[in-house]
Amino acid sequence: MARATREPLPGGGVVLAVPDGPSGPPPLRFERAADRGWILRQGERPLIQARSEGDGCCRDLHLRRLPGHRSPLPPLTAAAMRTGADWPHRYALWLEETELGPLHFGRWLLTSRSTSAPGIWDCDLVQDWPDATLELLCGGGWHGVLPLRPLSAPDGSRVKAYRKHAREGTLAPVLLWWVSFLDGWLLLDGHDRAAAALAEGMRPACVELVRLPDDADWRATAEEITAAHEEQMARLAERPAGPHTARQRQALDRGYADVISTLAYDANVTPVFEDPRD
Incomplete structure (x- = not known):
């Protein structure tokens, strides 16, 4: 992908203006399916199959998540997390370089979120796997986080290592992608970091990826x-x-x-x- 134009924001974060490139959808994208459904694909691999049921403005969205999600970000080392970084800018650079992410022509905002509304990381965190049902509120959303693979157990080896970072305040943020028709987020990177923060009684710090108007x-x-x-x-x-x-x-x-x-x-x-x- 051609390099995007960057607009650093005074309060932190960055806007990427991605130039028009080769025709076709991005590697990670939503596609229409029959019967009011959609599919999330990464390349040719389906990651989520969804169908909507019910009439009126409040509907149930039935999801089946499939294995095979690959993070659009490279693995983070302990040294990199302890050194710290301007994470929105770092993640923006990696998203430009990856062939696994959702970026395509247009403007994209990456900002840090250290706080979140109540419920996003507990009752509205979708932990059922592989099948789950979202009760969409009137207007279309549920305002939670949808992981793309199961969260690891709190005593898993990687999670235990990340829990130490969480206690030290050096845990890198997870990457969330805001999806307008869900009124919620997909967890693109940092499943084990999210599990570690939650195991320590914390809400995971996030970098949020949002598509902006042209x-x-x-x-x-x-x-x-x-x-x-x-x-x-x-x-x-x-x-x-x-x-x-x-x-x-x-x-x-x-x-x-x-x-x-x-x-x-x-x-x-x-x-x-x-x-x-x-």
């Missing part, structure tokens, strides 16, 4: 929002001046600034590709 898309949205804001301000200017209208003007300006400032970094839809075999 420049043309978010700029077009910004133009629409700006036009609507200017129309609101013009109507407000026609009213008699006073403390109430001044407060309204300030509130509208604050709301407009808040929306515009995040447009380029809001999560975009995760694409589902057509199966080329059809």
Whole structure:
């Protein structure tokens, strides 16, 4: 894959602008399947087979996960973890180099997450293997973490070694991929590190990978929002001046600034590709 343009973010993290490359889907991608289903593939290997059941906005998503997932990141040594790193930038570099990951044309955000909402790593962590059912909330998601292989036992040799790192504060973060239609994450790398952190009573630190809107898309949205804001301000200017209208003007300006400032970094839809075999 051609090198992406990097945009370091002031608060940490990096945006990768991946250039248009060879036609075809990325190595790790979702593909449509029959009966409201989809398949997650890595290369030609299926990793998840999913089908949706139920009517209305709240449905059950039945999953069968299959063996064979290969991490898009290289193995991490103990020395590398103890040395520390700017993990979002390090993971971004490795994702550019791998032939096992989800990157394709567009903008991608990698940021560190040291905290998470309640439930993500306990009741909404999918530990059943290979079959599991997600009860999707109205709107489509369940807001949890879906591992791509079983988590190892807390007393496994690798997990025990990682537990020492967790206690020392040198455990490298796991890599999560935000999937919009699940309203949740796939665990792409760090299954044993996640098991180690959980065994120590901690929530795993994460680097989150999110697909962002393309420049043309978010700029077009910004133009629409700006036009609507200017129309609101013009109507407000026609009213008699006073403390109430001044407060309204300030509130509208604050709301407009808040929306515009995040447009380029809001999560975009995760694409589902057509199966080329059809």
